[in-house]
Amino acid sequence: MSGLFNMHGPRWLLIITVVLASALVFGSAAEAGADTGKSDRIVSLGGSVTEIIYALGAGSRVIARDTTSSFPPEAEKLPDVGYLRALSPEGVLSVSPGLIIAEEGAGPPETIDVLRNAKLPYFEIPESYDRAGIVSKILAVGDAINEAEKARVLANALDASLGAAQARAEARGIEHRKRVLFILSTQNDRILASGTGTAAAGIIALAGGDNAVTSFEGYKPLTDEAIIAAAPDVILMMDRGGDHGAANGELLAMPAVTLTPAGKSGAVVRMDGLYLLGFGPRTADAVNDLSAALYGG
Known part of the structure; x- marks a missing residue:
């Protein structure tokens, strides 16, 4: 630079x-x-x-x-x-x-x-990866472009939709909350995963899951020991593929992954990155889709 x-x-x-x-x-x-x-x-x-x-x-x-x-x-x-x-x-x-x-x-x-x-x-x-944060973001954009009233209507509608989506997600996971490991990248066979304070951690919580890694904030590479200790029930990734996202067969063949519940059951969920992590107008739908993918139904 x-x-x-x-x-x-x-x-x-x-x-x-x-x-x-x-x-x-x-x-x-x-x-x-x-x-x-x-x-x-x-x-x-x-x-x-x-x-x-x-x-x-x-x-x-x-x-x-x-x-x-x-x-x-x-x-x-x-x-x-x-x-x-x-x-x-x-x-x-x-x-x-x-x-x-x-x-x-x-x-x-x-x-x-x-x-x-x-x-x-x-x-x-401002970014904040929760329900209130999305509402605030919509209102802030509305103020910036002089569309405050439209923003208020959109924010209220989305807040209601998110509340309903969260309620459905909580009901789905009431018996057993799934531990979810979000993997940002598998480049060079190194797993770069989400800790706390990220969009991934936020969407997992909204969808009724538990982030499998809470020992650090942001995104960091995980050792094999850390992957095994995280014991995810489900692995969540963006569907972009390429050098950063190994295909399911390759991912599930990684030695540490094979020893996790997700590796043993083949539970991998992939979603469009912006849809999943954008925290915008489509987030209520993303919460519904992710929750259904985690728990079925």
């Missing part, structure tokens, strides 16, 4: 040029009192933020999105300004946004500093 933000390098000069140009454009419009319509030129950074904007009926105002914004399908037709946690300021600013809305955790920090100083509205939407 030090090469990217070398104050004497050509890349930094390009960033400064883009930022200054943006500042001149927005500053001139404000001084003239002109209505440029720029406030409708939204760049949405974060899959759940993009989903919420579309759910509020404001999708036509979005001009660009990040790579994680894969739903609804029409969002994928928009220009892609990069991966949420590896953004470049010149990429975001090149589309001449009037408003930037980003999930908490967008980065790197150097890029966010540039965007915050680009003389245009920048909103960071």
